[in-house]
Amino acid sequence: MMGRNPFTLIERHPCCGGEVHFLSHQSQELGLPARVSIFLPAKALAGDRVPAIHVLAGLTCTQETFLIKSNAIRHAADHGLALVAPDTSPRGADVAGEDDAYDLGTGAGYYVDATTDPWAAHYRMGSYVRRELPALVEEHFPIMAGRRGIMGHSMGGMGALAVALGDAGAWQTVSAFAPISSPSQVDWGHKVTDAYFGGHEAEWAQYDPCLLLEAGMTHPGTLLVDQGLDDEFLSRLQPERLEQAAKAAGQSLTLRRHEGYDHSYWFVQSFIQDHLKHHAEGLL
Numbered sequence: 001m002m003g004r005n006p007f008t009l010i011e012r013h014p015c016c017g018g019e020v021h022f023l024s025h026q027s028q029e030l031g032l033p034a035r036v037s038i039f040l041p042a043k044a045l046a047g048d049r050v051p052a053i054h055v056l057a058g059l060t061c062t063q064e065t066f067l068i069k070s071n072a073i074r075h076a077a078d079h080g081l082a083l084v085a086p087d088t089s090p091r092g093a094d095v096a097g098e099d100d101a102y103d104l105g106t107g108a109g110y111y112v113d114a115t116t117d118p119w120a121a122h123y124r125m126g127s128y129v130r131r132e133l134p135a136l137v138e139e140h141f142p143i144m145a146g147r148r149g150i151m152g153h154s155m156g157g158m159g160a161l162a163v164a165l166g167d168a169g170a171w172q173t174v175s176a177f178a179p180i181s182s183p184s185q186v187d188w189g190h191k192v193t194d195a196y197f198g199g200h201e202a203e204w205a206q207y208d209p210c211l212l213l214e215a216g217m218t219h220p221g222t223l224l225v226d227q228g229l230d231d232e233f234l235s236r237l238q239p240e241r242l243e244q245a246a247k248a249a250g251q252s253l254t255l256r257r258h259e260g261y262d263h264s265y266w267f268v269q270s271f272i273q274d275h276l277k278h279h280a281e282g283l284l
């Protein structure tokens with residue numbers, strides 16, 4: 001039975017034959033109001049349920065960034081796919097210091113569940129993007145239940161790979177742009193370990209794509225990953241580690257390296273069409 005619709009519509013705009021909705025809702029996992037953006041293609045507006053691709057943005061971004069900057073909507077419209085874009089962290093958790101750095105706290109939820117106070121009460125983006133948000137949008141929008149793709153950029157690329165490898169049955173397709181391949185091995189992840197995990201590095205076993213692969217968690221589809229070779233964060237993204245871990249696990253991976261491209265959404269929008277095609281082939 002359908003529950004009460006928890007979403008409040010903030011803005012709605014016709015776009016590419018469909019509609020973009022900017023929404024808020026009270027999240028049970030986050031214990032706070034959360035913002036989410038959704039693109040519904042023409043077919044969904046006509047009443048048919050369509051598969052959705054969940055899109056996870058990177059550090060400093062919001063629920064608006066991926067939809068505005070990646071050009072994903074144009075191609076989602078062409079394929080008749082919905083897009084669901086969550087925020088990158090809880091907002092207003094009121095944790096001391098959460099706004100002090102770009103890579104921890106606000107805008108930096110890393111799609112993990114914090115286990116230690118004062119972060120643990122609200123920093124639960126892991127459970128939010130894995131379970132709460134997909135279930136809610138599939139209940140209240142013309143989005144097909146249980147037929148999902150996930151993609152992301154940078155911190156969101158890490159999140160997309162981790163979500164799909166962690167529960168391959170729930171996510172049929174996955175792709176990433178410049179993902180943080182092994183967060184437990186780099187300074188971004190060390191900050192997360194010290195703060196969100198209270199020093200317990202073992203928590204990364206659920207969220208680090210390379211650790212998941214090394215533990216035998218694979219996905220039956222192909223992981224499509226694009227990486228710019230002039231990416232200013234390349235040494236912390238470590239695509240070579242992902243390549244090694246995938247090879248050892250027998251995971252199908254298409255890792256494309258692009259001469260001259262950096263970390264920005266100019267890079268993302270250059271290859272987004274291929275990602276939408278990859279998801280469409282697996283979802284439709």
Ligand SMILES: N[C@@H](CCC(=O)N[C@@H](CS)C(=O)NCC(=O)O)C(=O)O
Pocket residue numbers: 057058059060061065069102153154155263264265
């Ligand atoms: N230059 C940023 C670093 C963070 C960054 O580059 N974030 C990437 C994702 S990891 C991004 O997409 N930023 C937003 C944008 O380009 O619009 C800062 O220091 O604040």
